[in-house]
Amino acid sequence: MFTTGFKFFFGIGVALSTAAVLYGYTTGGNHVGPLSLGWKGGVGEHLGYGLLVALGLSAIGIALTLISYRDADPADQARFRGVDDIAPTAPVTGSHWPIVGAFGVGTMAVGLVLNTAVFITGVVICAAVAFEWMMDAWADRATGDPQANRALRNRIMAPLEIPAAGTAAVALGVLALSRILLNVSKLGAVVVAGLLAVAILGVAILATSGRRPNRNIVAGLVLSLGVGILGFGVWATVDGERDFEEHEYGEDEGQSEESLGVVDTSTDGDIYGE
Amino acid sequence: MTMIDSPPATAQATAVSSPAAAGLYDFLATTDHKRIGRIWLTAGVFALIGAVVLGVLLGLERLDSGGLDIFAGENPHFQIWALYRFGLALLVVAPLFIGLATVIVPMQVGSTNIAFPRAALAAAWGFLIGAGILVVAVAAGGGWGAVDRATPRELDSIALTLVGMGLVVVSILLASLCLATTVVSLRVKGMTLLRTPLFAWSMLVTSAVWLLTLPILLANLAIAYVDLRGGPGTFTGGVDGSTAIFTQLEWLVEQPQVYSFAIPALGILGSIVAVSAGVRPSRHGLSLGLIGFFGLLSIGGWSQPFFQFDPGANVAYDEKFVFIAFGLLAIVPVLASFAPVADSLARGRDNLGGSPPAHLLGALAGALLLSVGAAAGVARVIEPFRLGGRITVSGVMNLVLLGAVVSAVAGIWFWSAKIGGRTLSPLMGRLAILDLVGGALLLGGAQAISGFLETSDDPRVPVVEDAADILSIVSLVGAVLVALGALGVLAAIVSALRSGRTTEADPWGGHTLEWATATPPPAGNFAEAPGLVMSEAPLLDAREQTSAEGEDS
Incomplete structure (x- = not known):
């Protein structure tokens, strides 16, 4: 039921997690802290506890990955699915x-x-x-x-x-x-x-x-x-953009601002002259 | 990942007989792991050339920090120094090993392709783009903080440096995921984890360590970026910038994390020695365990000097028990790996000719450099010395990373038939490897010793002792030798490509499945699916069986 790879890594994961809890207790953690990942109470020495927990969880993660692929053992995969053999899949085609x-x-x-x-x-x-x-x-x-x-x-x-x-x-x-x-x-x-x-x-x-x-x-x-x-x-x-020449209206071309429809709103803000 | 990718072809799939793809479009859109691996390898070799040139310039600058001003300012000098350190790890060693593994590992485990080949291709191109952004950003005045008050343009360039480095790391993580999945799920029938070839196993361990630790680097980069672009400036020294960004990231190239870039060196050592000696690998299970143990000791995301918020305890990060224990223990698996190697060499001494082949020389020398680096790492953590902040830190980094480079070069020479269908020149290989090893020993060794003379690791602090000045000259000579060795590697590869000579399928009498493919390997790798694997050396099994049948008849 359980594959060899799963048992190997799951065992390591359980051992490291147990070691983390024990390390937490022996370095000053209280009775609930090391079991609750520090949610309720202290975990003792943080660095070592955190390291052991991280490694333990990683090992358990690898174990779960391995069992989800049945250790890549085709015979085991076929047994698990109840078929005689696993059909080959087509190769992945090129893609841009x-x-x-x-x-x-x-x-x-x-x-x-x-x-x-x-x-x-x-x-x-x-x-x-x-x-x-x-x-x-x-x-x-x-x-x-x-x-x-x-x-x-x-x-x-x-x-x-x-x-x-x-x-x-x-x-x-x-x-x-x-x-x-x-x-x-x-x-x-x-x-x-x-x-x-x-x-x-x-x-x-x-x-x-x-x-x-x-x-x-x-x-x-x-x-x-x-x-x-x-x-x-x-x-x-x-x-950035190149320097653009600023045209000053009404000087070179002899045009006034009024003739271009530019309205001065700086005087009283009333553009309608009311 | 599985949501956006096709399921990988299983190892039981029969060979794909599609014609070899050619042309620019097929190169860009390829899902053949060998082509993808060659993209990584090419990038790694060219980055190596760039890194060794920087190494020589930094050596010259260190020689006379008051007189020469090669980098035209204190800030560019610091940024190039930082680029050399991060570049050697992320832009040289990582792509060399990923490239080698992307080509070789699928064949070693008997698979027709790498897992998630499209993701592997995206990783390769993402790496190239990220590396380009990173280098351009540093050249444009960016880097990892600023020594002086940064201009707005320099702040943009610093931010670009961070996102470029982030893209490089994401690409390495994606490639690691593909490689780890290949080893975990695509092994051929009968190849249990305990029968996995050493190089494939070492890449599984390396990928696992990177997948565990490099996301922490991504988090560091994200914190620095957000802080730089409008945060409180706690971690970047404010909007003026500061070299605090570098301090936050430097754990990547310091022990124990720096060892993670050299894990495949042990796999290459085991793979090459047994084949060169022509004997069955000695204590394969022990070698697997030692590589795994070394990987465990190279997990370094927790060892961050920047985040030592423990004012009550008042204990520096490098005075903590865990840091010291990791530093002391790291040398154990490296030295212990020589035990099965020595046994194999002793049993096969009759098969070893006069001068050792380049790949054997490189594999042994790479592991030797790693051992010296780990020994310097021991000196860095033990009580009488405590060399943190001294140039010994750079010495450890150079010895370990250049050791990894030498091992990768050995791997390229060993598997060149499968990488490019050519055999590289043994003479050029020996010369290049001797240059690289001699240079690395002088460069890293002199730096490691100079730390005892209280020479600072910070390039801006001038060397005070006369003896340290002499050691600076020695390390410069080492940097020049390393540069010559790197150029020799490039010259040998170019020469082999120009010669156009292909080689036989199994020039060394290999033990593992990659040697059962044609040279160069076709699309799909195997003409027919590999049979049931019964040991860690299936081809040796087949040869011994054939020999036994011949004797019987």
Whole structure:
């Protein structure tokens, strides 16, 4: 009934827990303290008591883990389930969500320190990754056929993923572009905008040519974009925007504040003149 | 974890015959434990190069603290010193052992993959990102507090340092969870805990110790972060910052916790010696017990000098019985581990050739460095000396962590066929290992001795004794040798990769199941599921059985 690993670690756990109680009593604990983990009364010498309790509970935790896996003994697992043999499970397929999740956590970490918007972006990425990862894990064992599992997963997730990914890509692109345009010089902004127009034209030509893009190139571009956005987010936040020239109305252009519709509210706060 | 991951393939699963994945996407999205392990190993080797360069610069600065100003200020000097200490443990030793284990342990226990492979991949990338944030934040003026009044930008960088370090620790914990689960739940039929290979067992113990203690470091980081970003400043010295943050975290690289980074060295020692001597491992159960005992003595989350709120007792943390007992006992399992090793070497002396192979040299030297470090640790806790706050603390750290590095290098040489399908140059290996060992002995040994001359561990306190000045020169020479050794390791790996020569499946006559795979191992590892394991050396069993059948016929 009980596995060898469980008995080994459970025995150690019980021995250490007993030692903790005895140590508590012999170092000045009262009659209830060492038994109640100090909730009612003293436990004697704190450090040694705490150490023994921690190790004892850890050993019991390992014992419970081991018995929940039946010591990883397939014969024992089969006996426990009342079957002849344990069927092999399919290998876990590759997934890009772990690396996206890692970037998400990195984004959260940087955002936590530097910028709330970046932090929220990280949270959103992590939430999306958790959902996707969960769906992948479910789909992996939906049926015995990996291809059918993949088709099933895509049928459910694609209607959600494609609009969400498109929205995110546009939002990130716009955000990154706005940061670049605010940071570079006036001439640089013109050059960047020109390059962007050429890039959009290039993508459009590729898309209409009917050739399927190489998966590795797409992955490389996505990774580069992720690194670029994360790096640029940090850099742009630290570096800030370029200096903008302050225009003083009504001097150079000969325009008055009244002609621009600017209302002085500093006199009496009554903008309607009543 | 089980809620967001697929169940791991059981050890009984037949081999996966999918073609070897290739290309950038497959590299990024891989769930093959060997590729994931190589990410960790690459990160560890490059971090080692960075750490040894910092070690040389710190040695130069220490040599003449009044004259040279390599780091352009007291604060950068302190932060680089702290980065070297935390980096050597978290960015060098941890990824080297995790990488080695991620590649080797699943094969050793007869599994087709690591448990929770997607989580293992997330851990590897999370580590890279966290390490990047940590290093960039320190370079940007951050670190573990500030010596002078910190500017707002420096305070941001300090906060970034803390979150970067937190991400590194979380990634190490996630990888540890995957490794521990692999050893606990994916062992092949017949492989009881008592028959677990020594390296796999040592990684189980290491993972368990890290899972118990590193969350405490995370709590320390969280306290420091909250305190820095608007708390009362109790633990960070207020919004101006202070080096109190470092003081709060330094237990990670001091005894007993620093020993947790060297536990796998004992597993590597046992694994390599028996195979090199060509004999059945001696007293396998005893070796398992000693590794477990050493792991128990390396639990150090409780030993925090910063949180010694015991004004009534008026006893410093390093004067308490438990701390002294841990310091005295730690050397026992390390020295005792040499007993089965010596027995194996004695029984197999006829099988040992003239010059020892690089992996055997490295395994023995790594354990030797660990022994010297533990001996210095004994001197640090005993009554006549009490070397807390002296440079002996750095000496213990350098000896133990560089010993762990040497053991990891030995492991890379030993298992190189399974890691990358190549055999690394034995000559370059011997040279690199001798450099590393000699350098570590000079560096750590000189520091350990210098503590007796009352040299402070704080890099900002100048050296006063002439003899200590000489020891500073010796430790600088040691740091240079360590740097040369690390460069030698990198050169040997690059040379092997460029040569393109693959090697045979079992070049050493291995005992455990990883040597039953092809070289390089295919996806799924085993062409057919391993049979029933009857001892701790299943391949040796098979060879002996074949030999006996040959004699009978």
